[in-house]
Amino acid sequence: MSKEKAWQAAVEAYRIEADAVANALSGIQREDFLRAVDALKRAPRIASSGCGHSGICCQHFAHLMCCIERPARFISPAEAVHGASGFLQKGDVMLLASRGGKTAELLPILSICKEKGVTVITVTENLESPLAKGADIVLQMRVTKEVDPFNMQGTTSFTVLSVLFDALQAALIEETGFQSEQFARIHPGGAVGERLNHTALR
Numbered sequence: 001m002s003k004e005k006a007w008q009a010a011v012e013a014y015r016i017e018a019d020a021v022a023n024a025l026s027g028i029q030r031e032d033f034l035r036a037v038d039a040l041k042r043a044p045r046i047a048s049s050g051c052g053h054s055g056i057c058c059q060h061f062a063h064l065m066c067c068i069e070r071p072a073r074f075i076s077p078a079e080a081v082h083g084a085s086g087f088l089q090k091g092d093v094m095l096l097a098s099r100g101g102k103t104a105e106l107l108p109i110l111s112i113c114k115e116k117g118v119t120v121i122t123v124t125e126n127l128e129s130p131l132a133k134g135a136d137i138v139l140q141m142r143v144t145k146e147v148d149p150f151n152m153q154g155t156t157s158f159t160v161l162s163v164l165f166d167a168l169q170a171a172l173i174e175e176t177g178f179q180s181e182q183f184a185r186i187h188p189g190g191a192v193g194e195r196l197n198h199t200a201l202r
Contacts, residue, residue: 013147020156027142037171039119043093046072050097053154061165068178077105090117101129110134
């Protein structure tokens with residue numbers, strides 16, 4: 001009986017996350033999304049920060065940016081207030097992710113960015129939150145339900161956030177004219193690198 005319940009929980013997890021992804025776009029305003037793309041395109045440097053699951057996803061975002069030759073790094077909230085914010089200069093972009101928009105560790109980063117003239121993009125579900133109200137651009141994430149039975153862990157939230165970051169990269173590829181030959185140069189490793197470079201040499 002317990003095995004059947006475990007399987008049903010797994011099936012339900014797929015359904016919950018699929019529904020969340022299907023509904024996520026309805027929370028994104030086209031104008032705000034394109035403003036974010038423009039800011040990321042123009043920024044000399046890009047940083048991202050978040051806590052917990054959001055922070056892990058922000059590491060993914062920074063990697064996505066590097067993969068299309070947009071210089072980026074993840075700055076942990078702890079390190080940001082101990083000198084790492086020196087990475088950011090006027091004209092750069094900081095992306096802050098927090099589902100509730102009230103993550104205390106991110107609020108000092110917001111203040112630092114405002115003082116330095118850094119454009120802040122906040123991704124949150126709560127448009128009335130401090131992080132949303134203090135940002136230059138807000139992208140609303142919409143989460144129906146987390147996967148766990150207590151609706152507590154950032155499971156579906158992580159998926160929705162990850163899809164949004166993938167969408168930002170896809171849009172930036174179009175905006176910047178990024179080509180596969182560029183990716184082949186910076187990604188010579190692994191099966192992907194072998195395939196790209198083999199194609200480039202033909």
